[in-house]
Amino acid sequence: MFGTSTQLPGLAPDLIVHDQTAWSSTAELTGVHLETLLDSASRRWNAQPHAAAALAWKAYTYWLTLPAVLGWASARRVPLLTARDTLMHFDDPRPLITLGVRPSIPVAVLPSDPLALSGLPQVRVVADEDALLAEFRRAILDEHLTPLLEAIHGRVRLGKRTLLGSLASGIAYGVLRSADVLPGSSAESIDRLLGTLGVRDLIELYSGRGGKLDVRRKTCCLAFTLPQPKVCPGCCIKTP
Template sequence: MFGTSTQLPGLAPDLLVTDPSGWRPTAELRGHSLDALLDSSRRRWNAQPHAAAALAWKAYTYWLALPAVLGYASARRVPLLSAHDVLMHFDDPRPLVTLGLRADIPVAVLPSDPLALSGLPQVRVVPTEAALREEFRASLLDRHLTPLLDAIHDRVRLGRRTLLGSLASGVAYAVLRSADVLPGPSTETINALLTTLGVDDLVELVADAGGRLDVQRRTCCLAFTLPQPKVCKGCCIKP
């Protein structure tokens, strides 16, 4: 989607991590590594604990979901983002965290996909696009982000709706920012994914002044509470 070796802050070069030295599984975010992430967010934005957690979640969920969202949207191939198969490090100062995927991460595909006949052990064939989206939800939300959300709730008072609103906007933005090179209507892809995740009521697709689709949030990431307040373009809070 972005060029084979494009450097995106937040994702490993080429996405896959062939040498895991220096990387840690994101499953560690349920323990001390989550405290390190939240503390890094607090220092970066000079934020109160609840705002630091909301902004850390917003950044993390965008980069985490991006490969699965664009894999589905472009090729109907979904990497299954278990917390064991997604790796992280904090060595790059540009993003809050850098994520990458194990080279043998399982991938869900349709029967019509050439990978379905490959015999590769990491390829999981599912019968329909609806089943593919359910694999997307199960790996991204049920098994990865929901435990992380619960761990965040153990540390700060922060509404589930607030956090899931950032997930919804991240999924929508991922598709819209790549719309020029994706097959099919962006609105259909976004609505299908958001409905599968159960967060379709948290954002709305609206036309901007130039007639291009944009994302209007119905929740806030709390960036307006920072010492230097920021109101994001699609925020439900108007400046």
């Protein structure tokens, strides 16, 4: 999906981090590194604490979920992006944060996948499509994003619905921006993924320019509160 030479600001080259010297586990975002993330967002956007937290979450969840979203949509292979197996650093000034994964990260696959017969210790074979999506939810939401959401919610006055709306829109945009290389219906893929995470009601898809699907949010990421206000495409805030 990404190729071996693609440089995506926000993700480590090839996703896998072999030399972890300068990297930390993203589990530290619920503790010592939460302040690092929020301070970086505040400086980047000159934002008030609640807006900085909302925008940090928006950026973080987009890049975090992208490998699993596209892995599932393209090949039904899901890297299990728990906080323990996902790594981060703040050294690249282009993105807010750079994410990668440990070489040993488990990957969930279906019994029909050739990897199921590989004998590799990190390959986790699940029974069917429902079980694969259950692993997707467990790793990304239950064991990773829910603890981070609770930590952010405890730090700033910010509704959980606002944060989950950014998660929903990020997943939808990840699928739509890759629609030309993904098999099947983008709308169906988005519906299944968002239904799995319980956030289906936070966005809607509509026919945009040229008849292409686009995303309309039902919550706001608070970018309109910045010193230079921004209203994102698909925002629930109505503009002239």
